[in-house]
Amino acid sequence: MPGSTTSLRAYVITRVILMVPMLVLLLTFTFIILRVAPGDPVSTIYGERGNPQVIDRIKTELGLYDPLYVQFFRYLRDVFTGNMGTSILTQRPVIDEITSRMPATIELTFSSMLVASVLGIGLGTFAGTRRDRLPDFATRLYGALAYNIPIFWFGLILKLIFAVWLGWLPVSGRFSPRLSPPPTVTGLYTIDSLLAGNLPAFVDAVAHLILPSLTLGIVLSGFFVRITRVNVIHAMGSDYVEAARARGIPERSVFFRHGLKNALVPVITTMGLTFALLFSGAILTETVFSFEGMGRFVFLAISYRDYPAIQGAVVYYGILMVVISLGIDILNAFVDPRIRY
Amino acid sequence: MSPKDGEGVTELATPEQSTPVRTGSRRLLAIVVVVVVILLIGGAAAYILLNAPAPAKVLVIGTTDDEISFDPADAYDYFSGNIIQNTMAMLVTYVPGTTNLTPDLLSVVPTLANGGISTDGLTYTLHLRTNLKFEDGTSINSSTLKYSWDRAVKLNGLPAFLLDYISGAHEYFGALKGGDATVIASAYANYTAQGVKIVDATTVTVTLRQKWSPFVSLLAFTVTTVVNPKSFTNDRFYPNVVVSSGPYRLSTYLPHQRYELTANPNYYGTPPKMSRVTIVRYTTSSDLKLAMTTGVIDVAYRSLLPPDFTTFQSAASVKTLQGASPVIRYLVFNMCSSADAAAGACPRATVFSDVNGALLRKALAYASNRTDIATSAYSNTVSPLYSLIPEGMFGHEDVFKTVYGASPNIAAAQSLLTQAGYSTTSKLSLTLWYTPSHYGDPEIYVAQALKRAWEATGMMTVTINEQEWAQYKASRTAGDFDVFLLGWFPDYFDSDDYVFPFLHWASGGSAQFGDWYHNNSMDAKIEAQAAESDPTARAQILGEIQAGLAADVPYVPLWQTNQQVVFKPTVSGIVLDPVQFFRYFTISVS
Numbered sequence: 001m002p003g004s005t006t007s008l009r010a011y012v013i014t015r016v017i018l019m020v021p022m023l024v025l026l027l028t029f030t031f032i033i034l035r036v037a038p039g040d041p042v043s044t045i046y047g048e049r050g051n052p053q054v055i056d057r058i059k060t061e062l063g064l065y066d067p068l069y070v071q072f073f074r075y076l077r078d079v080f081t082g083n084m085g086t087s088i089l090t091q092r093p094v095i096d097e098i099t100s101r102m103p104a105t106i107e108l109t110f111s112s113m114l115v116a117s118v119l120g121i122g123l124g125t126f127a128g129t130r131r132d133r134l135p136d137f138a139t140r141l142y143g144a145l146a147y148n149i150p151i152f153w154f155g156l157i158l159k160l161i162f163a164v165w166l167g168w169l170p171v172s173g174r175f176s177p178r179l180s181p182p183p184t185v186t187g188l189y190t191i192d193s194l195l196a197g198n199l200p201a202f203v204d205a206v207a208h209l210i211l212p213s214l215t216l217g218i219v220l221s222g223f224f225v226r227i228t229r230v231n232v233i234h235a236m237g238s239d240y241v242e243a244a245r246a247r248g249i250p251e252r253s254v255f256f257r258h259g260l261k262n263a264l265v266p267v268i269t270t271m272g273l274t275f276a277l278l279f280s281g282a283i284l285t286e287t288v289f290s291f292e293g294m295g296r297f298v299f300l301a302i303s304y305r306d307y308p309a310i311q312g313a314v315v316y317y318g319i320l321m322v323v324i325s326l327g328i329d330i331l332n333a334f335v336d337p338r339i340r341y
Numbered sequence: 342m343s344p345k346d347g348e349g350v351t352e353l354a355t356p357e358q359s360t361p362v363r364t365g366s367r368r369l370l371a372i373v374v375v376v377v378v379i380l381l382i383g384g385a386a387a388y389i390l391l392n393a394p395a396p397a398k399v400l401v402i403g404t405t406d407d408e409i410s411f412d413p414a415d416a417y418d419y420f421s422g423n424i425i426q427n428t429m430a431m432l433v434t435y436v437p438g439t440t441n442l443t444p445d446l447l448s449v450v451p452t453l454a455n456g457g458i459s460t461d462g463l464t465y466t467l468h469l470r471t472n473l474k475f476e477d478g479t480s481i482n483s484s485t486l487k488y489s490w491d492r493a494v495k496l497n498g499l500p501a502f503l504l505d506y507i508s509g510a511h512e513y514f515g516a517l518k519g520g521d522a523t524v525i526a527s528a529y530a531n532y533t534a535q536g537v538k539i540v541d542a543t544t545v546t547v548t549l550r551q552k553w554s555p556f557v558s559l560l561a562f563t564v565t566t567v568v569n570p571k572s573f574t575n576d577r578f579y580p581n582v583v584v585s586s587g588p589y590r591l592s593t594y595l596p597h598q599r600y601e602l603t604a605n606p607n608y609y610g611t612p613p614k615m616s617r618v619t620i621v622r623y624t625t626s627s628d629l630k631l632a633m634t635t636g637v638i639d640v641a642y643r644s645l646l647p648p649d650f651t652t653f654q655s656a657a658s659v660k661t662l663q664g665a666s667p668v669i670r671y672l673v674f675n676m677c678s679s680a681d682a683a684a685g686a687c688p689r690a691t692v693f694s695d696v697n698g699a700l701l702r703k704a705l706a707y708a709s710n711r712t713d714i715a716t717s718a719y720s721n722t723v724s725p726l727y728s729l730i731p732e733g734m735f736g737h738e739d740v741f742k743t744v745y746g747a748s749p750n751i752a753a754a755q756s757l758l759t760q761a762g763y764s765t766t767s768k769l770s771l772t773l774w775y776t777p778s779h780y781g782d783p784e785i786y787v788a789q790a791l792k793r794a795w796e797a798t799g800m801m802t803v804t805i806n807e808q809e810w811a812q813y814k815a816s817r818t819a820g821d822f823d824v825f826l827l828g829w830f831p832d833y834f835d836s837d838d839y840v841f842p843f844l845h846w847a848s849g850g851s852a853q854f855g856d857w858y859h860n861n862s863m864d865a866k867i868e869a870q871a872a873e874s875d876p877t878a879r880a881q882i883l884g885e886i887q888a889g890l891a892a893d894v895p896y897v898p899l900w901q902t903n904q905q906v907v908f909k910p911t912v913s914g915i916v917l918d919p920v921q922f923f924r925y926f927t928i929s930v931s
Contacts, residue, residue, distance in 0.1 A: 037811075040815075056518070057497060057517065057518070060518075060520075089409070090409055090580075090596075090597075091409055091410045091415065091578065091580040092580055092581065092596070097596075100595075100596050100597075101597075156627075159631070163631070163635065164631060164634065164635060167635065170637070171628065171631045171632055171635055171637060172623060172624075172628045172631065172632065173598070173621060173623070174598070175599075176637070177399075177401040177403075177599065177619045177621040177637060177638060178399055178401060178619070180593070180601070181593065181595070181599075286624070287624050287625060288625075288628075289628075290622070290623045290624045290625070290628045291624075292596075292597045292598050292622075292624070296624060303809070303810070303811070304811065305811050
């Protein structure tokens with residue numbers, strides 16, 4: 001469909017161009033909010049030691065005494081020239097901090113989304129095709145419980161059962177301290193251990209992922225169950241499904257080709273946005289399982305008013321949201337040919 | 342629409358006929374169950390069965406501390422400093438378990454007696470050992486020593502102010518503030534010409550601008566250690582680089598997660614007990630506890646929650662050890678005087694200012710219950726403190742115990758409150774501030790214990806209030822608090838660092854705490870003790886300073902924290918010394 005391809009291409013180009021003003025707006029709001037909040041990063045981080053000369057010197061170096069508009073335009077210039085600055089708290093370039101923490105977040109995001117998708121879509125479909133029957137009630141109850149369970153508490157309970165009492169799985173972290181991690185290629189222990197041909201290391205990395213991904217995945221699945229169920233019910237009761245049945249198409253094909261496929265369009269959108277959210281870090285899960293991911297980074301940055309770190313994280317997150325939502329739109333266009341941009 | 346048509350429509354819309362859908366869903370559900378079960382059981386089984394056996398010689402230490410910078414010119418936090426101390430030899434170090442200095446890279450600790458300190462106390466002669474090397478084989482000599490100190494001054498990192506007494510450094514730091522490049526270059530040239538001078542291949546002299554007796558202690562601090570010029574250029578910091586001169590080298594480093602140390606073959610001294618040490622960082626104390634409970638780690642050091650440590654103390658499967666720590670906790674009064682406030686030297690006078698304020702400060706010193714704090718907040722894992730100079734530090738005297746007693750004296754407090762114009766019907770109303778997370782979970786219990794103690798007088802109403810650290814710091818230096826809780830970890834292990842920053846008005850010391858204690862005679866005494874190199878005379882001046890502290894009560898020392906470590910019975914060689922240098926290289930696991 002050349003027309004469809006052309007419109008999609010135009011849409012993608014427009015979205016990429018719109019990303020610039022969107023980022024500027026996002027950065028502006030972040031900049032203002034950070035400056036309005038009480039406390040400054042240098043005093044917060046170093047003030048306890050109390051040497052006014054040092055604090056003064058660092059503030060001068062960071063340009064915190066400059067007028068706000070000067071700070072703002074310098075900040076924008078740096079961002080658009082690829083310089084996110086150095087974290088005041090960790091003294092490392094923000095880009096290094098983000099790239100060093102991304103592997104943990106990527107592994108946790110993919111594994112928990114796998115759990116959430118399999119459970120959420122599977123159970124949601126199961127319930128949606130058995131509306132108002134016992135399996136439906138049971139699944140809805142699961143969905144409500146999973147979605148509302150406090151993730152911190154749930155993580156601790158899983159940890160207590162499977163790591164402490166049964167001793168089946170590791171308590172926390174990404175890798176056993178007694179093993180040597182595989183040579184860093186991607187930073188993802190699972191991938192790097194496979195690349196190194198180190199099976200015990202791979203198993204160890206996967207084992208460390210199980211509890212965090214189950215914790216996060218089960219909680220997220222509660223939401224996916226509900227949204228999948230509703231959309232399956234809606235799709236299976238729609239005119240086009242009835243029309244398909246009227247044409248004598250086997251129910252199996254009606255369900256998979258017409259019902260489920262259409263029901264998944266809003267589910268994919270929601271899952272995609274959740275995916276993007278997870279890439280910004282799952283602070284509670286990361287904290288419970290000692291995963292040094294993006295969530296912990298952003299949390300610490302905000303706690304210490306680490307301006308460059310927060311601003312760098314916002315840029316990263318803004319770009320990520322745009323890219324992922326664009327990806328979702330493209331995916332939706334392929335899943336549902338009626339969609340035009 | 343005919344009834345027949347209607348029936349036809351109904352039939353089409355009825356999902357009950359969709360048997361194949363249910364079959365599909367059942368399959369889907371089966372897949373879900375299988376995947377989850379495989380993930381859980383398969384992963385667990387594989388973990389148990391395929392996990393490689395632990396290497397024979399690995400010591401695993403768990404901590405909740407995090408690193409900031411391993412560059413000695415910029416390192417100024419506990420954990421970074423401790424990694425540096427285990428990977429880089431200092432010029433001098435502490436005899437394990439004591440505050441006594443012993444040579445490390447230097448061949449002798451400079452003293453007046455051995456000529457290392459000149460009779461005027463201004464010139465220190467440092468003799469390096471011979472044949473010292475970094476892990477890469479680069480020699481450590483007087484040139485690298487001078488380079489390292491000059492670099493630390495030039496870069497003016499966080500701990501650089503400690504080098505301010507070196508001749509020319511103060512002027513250079515002042516020039517940096519001016520920002521004029523020519524003046525800065527000139528000041529730096531002056532500093533390098535007069536501060537540290539090379540005498541021969543293993544000897545340098547350091548000239549101070551004035552007598553400062555804590556200088557020898559500074560030789561044990563990370564800022565004065567020698568760095569490898571090949572890896573540490575003098576134009577920037579290297580927060581993630583360690584080039585070892587000490588027992589261990591940092592072989593693998595995953596920021597904020599794990600640090601693997603292996604023995605440094607070029608270390609001049611006794612090789613470390615273990616060839617490999619892995620330090621694992623946990624984000625929470627509860628994770629650290631679980632890691633110790635499940636045997637993942639051999640040693641848990643900094644920081645377990647007090648109740649968890651108490652639990653471990655009674656557990657048969659592990660051993661515990663407690664030792665003194667240089668960390669002190671205290672109460673701060675905003676005692677900005679009316680005169681200073683009027684002169685704009687401090688934000689505002691408070692209820693604790695002036696003559697009447699002195700009565701109230703003393704009343705609170707009488708009423709405070711250190712035992713209750715130790716019991717209710719810290720499960721008896723801390724020790725009461727009766728001076729700003731902690732137990733074990735040179736010149737320490739229990740002045741508050743002498744003046745106000747070891748336990749609360751409610752009658753004395755009531756008497757002072759009455760003198761100040763308060764009674765059981767006209768009560769003093771106070772807000773006690775604390776910060777909920779910076780010092781850990783027990784802080785609220787500390788505040789509650791103080792409230793209980795003060796309200797036991799029957800003449801006070803205490804409200805407890807909190808602010809998160811960022812705002813807390815801003816509020817206290819703005820003078821928003823009247824009375825609040827604070828803590829201190831020393832910059833260098835000398836009594837000077839427990840009096841100068843707290844009590845010295847002219848340098849802005851007391852102001853930075855939000856205290857604004859102003860006593861010119863105290864300033865003079867603090868300066869005198871810093872210049873005094875005779876231990877007896879210095880101890881006497883420190884005694885006078887502490888007596889003044891108890892008389893004026895700008896702070897109420899409350900408790901001294903203890904170091905706590907939990908370890909497996911197979912672990913030996915742990916030393917908890919008063920300066921909190923945790924040596925990995927003395928520890929072994931069988």
